[in-house]
Amino acid sequence: MSLSIAKHSLVTISGPSGSGKSTLLNLLGFIEPVQKGEMAYQSTNVAHMKQSQMNAIRKFQIGFIFQQFHLIPVFTAEENVSYFLARQGLTPDEINLRCRDSLEAVGLWQHRMKRPSELSGGQRQRVAIARAIAKKPEVIIGDEPTGSLDQQTGKEIMGIFDQLVKQKELSVILTTHDPMVQKYAHDNLHIQDGVLVT
């Protein structure tokens, strides 16, 4: 397939189960290896990239949000955000600043000392979003980020994405089955049997 995604836009990818939307997302996020064909990143063929280069892209330029959140259960909300900032090599001051900004952006600063087990599903997903946006990536990739949440909470989450995109801070690519999520998108892509239909 060949597709273009405008910068600072929110794009959803939908399709029936098994159509390849998660695979496409994983390829875009460098978490699934290209087995056939070619993929280029900034004009560089991904097949020629070293593992360290791909690690760096995932560390600095891509923020992931998963359906199951995948938070570190022994860390507080704040530590879940700050750990990966520390792994980026930021100074303590910069880490603290970004932590605060990202948790405030998702409305969870007052819950920063709570562990994931003490947070609701929606709050955990917000922590995951904060973790992703704190990295200041170029793009956020989310695989059914509202899949585990109720409608109301899902709307709140999409509101956050919408605001981030509007503030021209990053691009967002999400897979979803949910028509509510698709309403927020600038572009809805539909995949069927591994082929981009629209």
Next chain:
Amino acid sequence: MIFLSFMNLFRNYRRTIAVLLTVAMGTGVLFAFKGFINGVLNNYRESTIHAMYGHGQINTKGYRNTVYQKPWEHWIADWENIRTYLAEQDVVKQIFPRVNFPALLKKGNITVSGAGQGIDAREEHTFFYDLNIESGEQLVDQPNGLLIGIGLAKALDLVIGDKVTVMVNSIEGNINQSELVVTGIFNTGTVDFDSRIFRIQLKEAQKLLATNSVELIALGLRDYTDWDVFASAFEKAYPALEATSFAVLDLVYYQHSVDWLEAQFHIIQLIILSIVLLGIFNSISSAILERKQEIGNFRANGESVTDVMRLITLEGAFLGILGSLLGIALTYFILKTFLENQILLPPGPGMTIPFYISFKFQAEMIFSSMGLSTIAAIVASLLAGIRVAKMPIAEALRSH
């Protein structure tokens, strides 16, 4: 990362406790077995020392390995001066001058040959307490007392209080004799020893032999580990004499038995080690394989395989160290509180007296037990972790 590794120990209490207990039990078993081995060997060594030879003996150089026509010409004449020197050495606690001599023992119409030992009984009875006195009592102050092996006693049909005539060829070629009273009958379990040996006071033996010399001086030191340094210094001070440790004197029974026991212990220890390592390995591998999604998450956020392996290995090291400390502490407490001197072992080779095990622990054992368990935990973490860390990220994230 160290903080995360440590905190991860508390994320799943049940799993952490299961792994810690596995490591603790494995370490405890290794530690206890080593303590048991040390206890058995220590007891066997001390029993040997306190049964016959002391920590070692002093002879004129070459005396032990040479057959002389007139052995008394190679005895130690100025032994009293040497005793003074020995008494001044910090490590020497007791001094036992002795003479050995062939003799005939007669009771009534029965005459048998025996090998006599003239000893300083007052000194010796406090040190050689492991000589199994089957009946009667130790030779102490009885000037004409006789302590006899059970084989000899049976040959002469002796009971406690019987009178025995001891006939000795003196160094002057005369036959001297003394009538002595049986004070005790011993049984070492060594037929050859019990059928030949009898003991009398040194002064009585010297009178029979018509000499003031002694054949050898046995020694009781502060500790068996003092022997080598003592012997080296002594031989420098008295170049005409040699000092030989009990392990050399009793090579056939003691040293060979120890070597034989240690070889068996090593094999058993290897078997235990294999089981322990397997247990630790299984426990830690299972714990890591349950965390595929988490590891996938780290990788998705840019952590390299090396970063993930570092995290997992640190956790393994923490589990290994904490678990092994717990195991050692618990084992030490249980053994010393409940089992110390409670396990009775049958007599060892060349012994007739059973003994209670006293577990002996050394600092080296703590480090070796901890080290082995921690290494096992780290290796298990590495082997299980590398499988998971190298999984395709998407596959790891999809795992349950």
